[in-house]
Every structure is written in structure tokens, then in C-alpha cells.
Amino acid sequence: MSSHGPEHPAGAHAVSTWTLTPRALLPGHPAAVLWPYLLPGVGGALVWLRSHGIERGQRIGLAGLNTPATAALLQALPLAGVTTVLFNRRLTGDDLMAQAGRAHVNRILAEPTHPLAKRRTTIAIPAVFPDQPVADATPLTDTNAALVLFTSGTSGTAKAARLSWAALRHAADAAVQTLGLTPASTWLGCLPLDHIGGAMVVLRSGRGGGTVMLHERFDADAVTQVIDGGAIHGLSVVPTMLHRLLAARGERPWPTTLRCLLTGGGPLAPDDIARSTALGLPPSQTYGLTEAASQVCTLLPTEAAAHPGSAGRPLPGMQVRIVDEVIQVRGPALFSGYEDAGVVGEPLPADGWFSTGDLGTIDDKEFLTVHGRRSDLIVSGGENVYPAEVEAVLERHPLIAEAGVYGISDAEWGQVVAAVLVARGPPPDDDQLGGWLATNLAGFKQPRRWRWAEALPRTASGKLQRHLLGA
Numbered sequence: 001m002s003s004h005g006p007e008h009p010a011g012a013h014a015v016s017t018w019t020l021t022p023r024a025l026l027p028g029h030p031a032a033v034l035w036p037y038l039l040p041g042v043g044g045a046l047v048w049l050r051s052h053g054i055e056r057g058q059r060i061g062l063a064g065l066n067t068p069a070t071a072a073l074l075q076a077l078p079l080a081g082v083t084t085v086l087f088n089r090r091l092t093g094d095d096l097m098a099q100a101g102r103a104h105v106n107r108i109l110a111e112p113t114h115p116l117a118k119r120r121t122t123i124a125i126p127a128v129f130p131d132q133p134v135a136d137a138t139p140l141t142d143t144n145a146a147l148v149l150f151t152s153g154t155s156g157t158a159k160a161a162r163l164s165w166a167a168l169r170h171a172a173d174a175a176v177q178t179l180g181l182t183p184a185s186t187w188l189g190c191l192p193l194d195h196i197g198g199a200m201v202v203l204r205s206g207r208g209g210g211t212v213m214l215h216e217r218f219d220a221d222a223v224t225q226v227i228d229g230g231a232i233h234g235l236s237v238v239p240t241m242l243h244r245l246l247a248a249r250g251e252r253p254w255p256t257t258l259r260c261l262l263t264g265g266g267p268l269a270p271d272d273i274a275r276s277t278a279l280g281l282p283p284s285q286t287y288g289l290t291e292a293a294s295q296v297c298t299l300l301p302t303e304a305a306a307h308p309g310s311a312g313r314p315l316p317g318m319q320v321r322i323v324d325e326v327i328q329v330r331g332p333a334l335f336s337g338y339e340d341a342g343v344v345g346e347p348l349p350a351d352g353w354f355s356t357g358d359l360g361t362i363d364d365k366e367f368l369t370v371h372g373r374r375s376d377l378i379v380s381g382g383e384n385v386y387p388a389e390v391e392a393v394l395e396r397h398p399l400i401a402e403a404g405v406y407g408i409s410d411a412e413w414g415q416v417v418a419a420v421l422v423a424r425g426p427p428p429d430d431d432q433l434g435g436w437l438a439t440n441l442a443g444f445k446q447p448r449r450w451r452w453a454e455a456l457p458r459t460a461s462g463k464l465q466r467h468l469l470g471a
Contacts, residue, residue, distance in 0.1 A: 016216040042076045059106055069129055162344055188227070238263065292318070358374070380415050
């Protein structure tokens with residue numbers, strides 16, 4: 001097993017990169033019950049945890065960054081038999097302190113530059129863990145709480161979602177199977193490790209093997225350069241990242257070595273789907289959520305041409321249905337419920353179906369298309385308006401880079417459509433934009449009010465915070 005780095009790709013914006021190649025374990029190895037493959041430093045991380053009095057049954061906060069040490073801890077903490085609570089580096093200090101207070105943790109491990117380390121007593125995570133044999137492992141079992149993540153809170157206060165080891169294991173194994181990952185695969189990790197999408201890159205490696213090329217942060221030029229080097233077979237991004245990658249690539253086709261562009265965290269703009277496809281690789285859109293340990297459905301590249309805009313079919317073991325237009329999911333990767341102070345207060349319904357609050361449709365071949373959130377739905381004059389649909393149309397305008405659509409109260413119509421727009425260069429004047437809208441959107445879908453902004457409000461993972469658009 002090897003760890004190379006940090007490297008700084010020439011011409012990139014000083015983005016540290018590490019190549020983490022796991023070692024396959026023999027059956028019967030004390031760690032193999034959880035991880036058939038171990039990333040570099042996991043054995044050293046487990047020894048370090050024990051030296052700080054961290055024992056089975058505790059709840060440990062992890063305020064990590066995208067570093068080999070945090071990646072090793074994501075595998076070592078389950079081997080120590082503890083529940084890991086992740087803290088998002090991009091939150092404010094006040095938000096992090098509030099979440100730490102709700103998390104009911106025994107200790108917090110923190111990278112020294114993480115904002116939580118500046119506000120609360122933590123155990124400093126070293127720069128690197130030595131690569132040594134695993135000793136004194138007391139692994140989690142299926143029913144143990146393995147991971148707690150605060151959901152991104154796009155519509156209000158974040159909730160703490162508890163995932164059991166069984167849920168994480170199933171999610172990782174189903175993704176390995178669906179994506180066709182092998183020990184020879186190399187996946188680029190540029191999503192934050194404190195989000196489920198980033199953490200699952202590491203967890204999938206432990207379950208199915210495969211090298212992780214870890215970037216300390218996303219930088220479109222750095223990612224483009226690594227991709228063009230031919231070593232990367234797949235990467236996980238959110239729509240904003242893909243949009244920036246496409247801008248960085250220009251007309252250069254994707255290399256044939258890149259086999260999967262896995263996208264999640266929101267719908268892709270139709271133009272970005274078309275541009276990526278024209279460069280030789282359609283994006284693999286997914287539908288997932290923290291409460292399901294990331295992926296629920298995935299659209300494979302071979303299916304994309306026949307199902308444009310779809311999020312694909314359910315992963316093995318997962319089920320999806322539509323009730324009153326709302327997507328419900330069920331399966332072994334689902335969370336145990338929402339917790340507060342370490343106690344689950346909002347468990348799953350008895351029948352196991354979790355109502356996501358997202359709106360969607362399923363065709364006769366089980367392909368899911370996501371239309372937005374029920375809470376986002378605008379009802380104007382009795383007509384339903386889906387913000388994501390209007391945003392997609394607005395973003396086809398040559399002078400609009402991004403659009404965020406929301407509803408505002410109106411005495412006559414109940415609600416009318418409003419938009420916050422980010423210009424691509426000088427914005428069009430109101431008359432020009434109004435005329436363009438009249439030819440591209442039905443009357444009840446047209447924004448009656450709009451304003452221009454430098455950027456849209458987004459969460460740390462890139463999701464649009466629609467509830468802030470009207471602020």
C-alpha cells in the first residue's frame with residue numbers, strides 16, 4: 001500500500017494531491033471484516049486513537065480536511081468501534097459550535113486549520129499516520145451507529161442523520177457493483193471528505209479496492225490536468241464543479257481513460273449535459289441523499305443517450321416509488337433516523353419507506369427523473385411551476401450563467417415566479433430579457449421579477465439554498 005504526495009500539478013493553483021493505494025487484506029485479518037482493503041496509515045491511525053483513550057462505544061467528532069490523515073481516520077474509526085460525527089469545514093464557527101453541542105460527542109479530532117479547532121478544545125490530527133499493522137481492532141457491527149452527518153439544510157436548520165454500519169456497507173458495496181469498480185480503478189476525490197459524497201469515495205475504496213487520488217480542494221484546472229494525464233477512471237462532482245470543468249476544457253474531448261463522471265447534489269443544466277456528451281462522455285447523473293448514504297439511483301454512461309435528464313435506476317437493494325408526486329425510497333442503505341444529543345428522535349416509518357420531499361417521476365423501466373422539491377413548488381393561478389425547469393430554460397440564455405428561481409406571494413395569483421440571475425458578461429436589459437422569456441416560457445412560468453447578483457447562495461456542497469433567494 002502506498003501514499004504519494006503531496007504533489008502540485010504543474011500549472012495548477014497549488015492544489016496538493018495525494019495518491020492513496022490500498023493494500024488487500026487476507027481473509028481472517030482483524031480489519032477485513034470491515035475493510036477488505038486498507039488505505040495507507042489506517043494501522044497507525046488506530047494506534048494513535050487508542051493512545052488518546054478512544055474506545056469502543058464512544059462518539060467521536062471528526063473535523064477533518066481532504067488529507068491522507070483524515071482519509072485514514074475514516075477507515076480507522078469504525079475499526080475502533082466508535083461512532084463518527086463529521087463537521088463541515090465551510091460552516092461558520094457559530095454553526096459548528098451549535099452542531100458540536102447537539103452531537104453529544106466524547107472527543108473531537110480536528111485538523112489544526114479546521115475552523116472548529118479555533119473555537120473548541122480538540123485533539124490535533126497529525127499530518128500523517130505511519131503505515132503499520134492493525135492492532136487492537138474492535139470493529140463496528142451491522143447495527144452499530146457508524147456515521148452521523150448534519151444534512152445540508154437547504155430549507156432550514158440542518159438535521160443529524162445517523163447511518164448504521166450496515167447502511168454504509170451496503171451503500172458502498174452497491175456503488176462498487178454499479179460503477180464496476182475494481183482494485184485496478186483510480187477515482188479522483190475532490191469532494192469534501194466531511195460530506196457523504198466525498199466520504200463514500202474513501203469507503204468504496206476500503207470495500208472494493210482501487211486507488212484514491214485525493215485533492216485537498218476542487219480546482220478545475222488541477223482536475224483537468226490530472227484527468228488529461230490518463231490516470232483517472234472516474235470522479236465525483238456536483239453540478240457547479242462539472243460546469244467549471246467544462247469551461248476549463250473548452251473544446252478538448254474527455255480522454256478515453258475517463259469512464260465515469262458521477263454527478264450528484266442537484267440536477268444538471270441541459271447545456272452541461274450536452275457539452276459533456278459532445279466531448280465524448282455523458283455525465284452519470286445520480287439521485288442520492290445523506291439519509292441513504294449517498295447514491296439511490298445512478299444513470300450509467302451507456303444509458304444516458306436514451307434517458308437524457310434522468311437520474312437512472314435504483315442501485316441493488318434499493319427501491320423507489322412515487323406517492324402524490326413525491327419520491328419515496330426504501331432499502332438497506334437508508335439511515336436509522338434523525339438524532340439529537342445522540343438519541344434518534346425521528347426514526348424511519350415502520351414500513352421502511354422514507355419520503356424525501358423531492359418531486360419526481362419513474363418510467364416503466366424504473367428510470368427516475370427528479371423535478372425538484374415539493375417545498376420548492378410554486379403554485380401560480382392554480383398552475384404548478386417547478387423552479388428547476390424554469391432555471392434550466394433561463395440558463396440557456398447566452399448572457400445568463402446561473403439562475404435561482406423561487407416563488408413570492410401575490411394577492412391575485414397566490415404566487416408569482418421570481419428569479420435571481422448571475423450574468424455571463426454584461427446582463428441584458430429588462431426589455432430584451434422579457435421578450436426572450438415570452439418566447440421560451442409559458443406565461444405562468446415566466447419570472448415576473450428578477451434581480452442580478454454576483455453569485456447564488458449555496459451550501460458547502462454546492463446545493464442551491466433556495467430559501468435565501470428572496471432574502
